[in-house]
Amino acid sequence: MNIAWLTDLHLNFVGRAEVERLCNAIWMAESDAVLVTGDIASSANLCRYLVYLADNLQMPVYFVLGNHDYYGSSIKQVNSEVAATVKANDHLAWLSQAGVIELTPDTCLIGHEGLADGRLGNPLGSSVDLNDYHRIKELVQTTKEDRLTVQHQLGDEAAAYLDKQLNEAVKRYRNIIVALHVPPFAEACWHEGNNTDANYLPHFGCKATGDALRAVMVTHPDISMTVYCGHGHSEGYADILPNLKVITGGAKYYNPCIADIIRIGS
Ligand SMILES: [Fe+2]
Incomplete structure (x- = not known):
């Protein structure tokens, strides 16, 4: 099967023509399904775009959200709206709720947003102040220490979910595909061909x-x-273990396109 992998689309920054062009590219690639690794739009229009993709493509749309998808709202509120949207649309599968999804008898898919948990690099010394910390309600905190406490908790929740799904997946599958928004290792965080530095790592890895x-x-x-992950808009590849590799997708604002076609043997 062919899965069109998309990441960091930011569809709220483009017009209808660009979204239709993306859908045409997905059809032309003879895709059987779509995998989106977050930053689809922003909170005000996220669900509308999810439904648009699902209804137009008429194929499974597996997805996780990204930090931008929560902009202008709260994680709690957006998650509630997305859960209701997914429930009403058979083509949408939100991986952080869907559990282990069988793609072929040998291969399964699991995923979670896995937002940046502020533990990599130099979190307390970092001079980086992302829009996340002003536009996502849970991350608006009085002190950096308080914000990091929230980020740690979100990271731990993502890890607990993945651990639970993985322990099911290893019983039945030889190949596991994991979809995340934020890269899960420092070695998988890229910026213009180099690994992300300690100043930016707290915000770009989990x-x-x-x-x-x-x-x-x-x-x-x-x-x-x-x-498969994204978030940094800068592509790269990392071997973490002989049996664990991370592909980080690149993306350009105003030009939503297919990051790659994932080809899975039957
Ligand atoms: Fe992101």
Whole structure:
């Protein structure tokens, strides 16, 4: 099967013609399904775009959200709206609720937003102030320490979810595809061909999800895992373990396109 992988689309920044062009490209690639690794739009129009993609493409749309999808609202509110939207549309599958999805008898898909948990690099010394910390309600905190506490909690929740799904997945599948928005290892965070520095790493990686993935794969050398993620708009590839690799997708604002076609043998 062919899965069109899309990441960091930011559809709210483009017109209808660009969204239709993206859908045409997905059809032309003979895709059987779509995988979106977050930053689809922003809170005000996220669900409208999810429904548009699902109704136009008429194929499974597997997705996780990104930090931008929560802009202008709260994580709690957006998650509630997305859950209701998914419930009403058979083509939409939100991976952080969907559990283990079988793609072929050998291969499954799991995923979670896995937002940046502020544990990689130099969180307390970082001079970076993202829009996230002003436009996502839970991340608007009086002090950096308070914000990091919230980020740690979100990272731990993502890791706990992934750990639970992974322990089910390893019982039945030889290949596991993991979809995340934020790269789960420092080695998988890229900026213009180089690894992200300690100043930016707290905001561009999630240590908790990486620790969860690594722990399971170390104990299952016979199973292979490929992680697809985005967030930094800068592409790269990282071998973390002999059986664990991370593909980070690049993206350009105002030009939503297919990051890659994931081809899975039957
Ligand atoms: Fe992002």
